[in-house]
Every structure is written in C-alpha cells, then in structure tokens.
Amino acid sequence: MIGLVLIGHSRIASEMLHALQHVVGEEPLIASVDVINECSPEVLSDILRTKIQACDVGEGVLLLADMFGGTPCNVAMGCLQAGHVELISGFNLPLLIKAATLRHHEKDLSSLAQQVMQSGRQYIQMAPTIVLSPPVENTDE
Numbered sequence: 001m002i003g004l005v006l007i008g009h010s011r012i013a014s015e016m017l018h019a020l021q022h023v024v025g026e027e028p029l030i031a032s033v034d035v036i037n038e039c040s041p042e043v044l045s046d047i048l049r050t051k052i053q054a055c056d057v058g059e060g061v062l063l064l065a066d067m068f069g070g071t072p073c074n075v076a077m078g079c080l081q082a083g084h085v086e087l088i089s090g091f092n093l094p095l096l097i098k099a100a101t102l103r104h105h106e107k108d109l110s111s112l113a114q115q116v117m118q119s120g121r122q123y124i125q126m127a128p129t130i131v132l133s134p135p136v137e138n139t140d141e
Contacts, residue, residue, distance in 0.1 A: 003055025
C-alpha cells in the first residue's frame with residue numbers, strides 16, 4: 001500500500017488527517033507534519049523524512065502539502081525521489097479522501113498522484129447561483 005504524509009502550516013495537516021478519519025475511519029500508513037514557526041527547515045526535513053520512512057512499506061509515499069511555495073511544500077520538495085516519493089501541493093479534503101481510498105488498489109505512485117490531483121480539482125467549484133423565476137400567474141379565470 002502507498003503511504004500518505006501530509007505537511008502544512010500551523011495545524012492544517014493534523015486537522016485534515018482528523019477530518020479524513022472522521023469520514024473514512026482509521027487508515028494505516030498515514031502521517032501528518034504540522035509546521036510551527038519555531039521549527040527550522042532542517043528540523044522539519046528530519047521530521048518529514050522520519051514520517052516518510054514510517055509510512056513506506058515498499059510501494060512509495062505520496063506527500064501532500066497545503067500550498068505551493070510555502071515552507072511545508074519547500075521542505076517536502078527536498079524529500080522527493082522519482083518513482084518513490086511524489087508531492088502534490090494544494091490538497092483539499094476530497095483529494096485526501098480519494099488518495100486514502102485509491103491507494104488500497106493503485107500500486108503505481110505516479111498514477112495515484114495523477115488520479116488524486118484530478119479529483120482534488122474536480123471538487124473545487126463555485127456554488128451555482130439559484131435564480132428563482134417569478135411565479136406564473138393563472139390567466140384562466
């Protein structure tokens with residue numbers, strides 16, 4: 001099974017993991033790293049590498065960072081290993097749910113990353129504006 005590691009600002013990674021568990025239940029091989037201001041990038045990198053190793057059973061690990069260009073993503077980029085550790089930035093809950101469920105069947109890390117990314121994009125929508133048409137008057141009287 002492909003492992004998942006979330007990394008994000010403040011407590012977003014651990015809170016998203018908590019939300020995932022609320023929706024799908026406990027899942028193995030998933031960890032989170034919260035980036036708190038007091039942590040240096042070197043310490044974060046060590047923590048992240050430890051979490052990656054803990055979630056890797058030989059099929060690779062998908063890293064999910066909260067936003068591209070931020071410290072969590074930049075630290076995660078330093079852990080990339082082609083075909084073994086992949087990174088998606090800008091995760092949301094639908095993307096995370098898709099990753100947690102697909103990884104049970106998908107054995108190819110790159111394919112999993114592509115499918116998960118598409119799912120995350122699919123669920124970013126602007127709620128439609130509901131336009132109520134005026135009531136139709138009865139002209140038969």
